[in-house]
Amino acid sequence: DAKTTQPNSMESNEEEPVHLPCNHSTISGTDYIHWYRQLPSQGPEYVIHGLTSNVNNRMASLAIAEDRKSSTLILHRATLRDAAVYYCILSRGNEKLTFGTGTRLTIIP
């Protein structure tokens, strides 16, 4: 399985944009890039996913590098409720997800 690399932790100020990086240099052509987040004491929650093109939804944006070896999850305006562990995962279609340790995002009021 192709692996992802994320920083262990990041901090951001409330109401500012947050850019969460993910490296996946061994990604294959059929791997989708998924982002999930896990709020304290809850199960993981789907955030966004994409293949090649940048993607936007109501929660976030996903910027994918042209060579697909890295991607960035963008939270446009962080709130305290966005404090969570964010997981970047590669998966092919409906395949099972393999979680790493993710990035713990702290929002500073």
Added chain:
Amino acid sequence: IAGITQAPTSQILAAGRRMTLRCTQDMRHNAMYWYRQDLGLGLRLIHYSNTAGTTGKGEVPDGYSVSRANTDDFPLTLASAVPSQTSVYFCASSERGKAFFGQGTRLTVV
């Protein structure tokens, strides 16, 4: 819409006892999964099922069994619990690349 329902929410279990964690979904998803999450770590896949009637082993299947008699239910059984199975267990289902998780079952084996 309930999504994924897990029961019980938490349980303290004596070592050696048998325990079944229940998971039900109402989204008619074919794929379902069981993960465990130990304190401070990411989720690890225990077992999965791509469709009713089929199951497969994940990363950490030893000591656990599953069944998938129908689309909606995916119970996880610990035949003889051991303290190392103390963890939070998450059930999930997925469709079209999106996975949906339950709220988890916190299991303590003493």
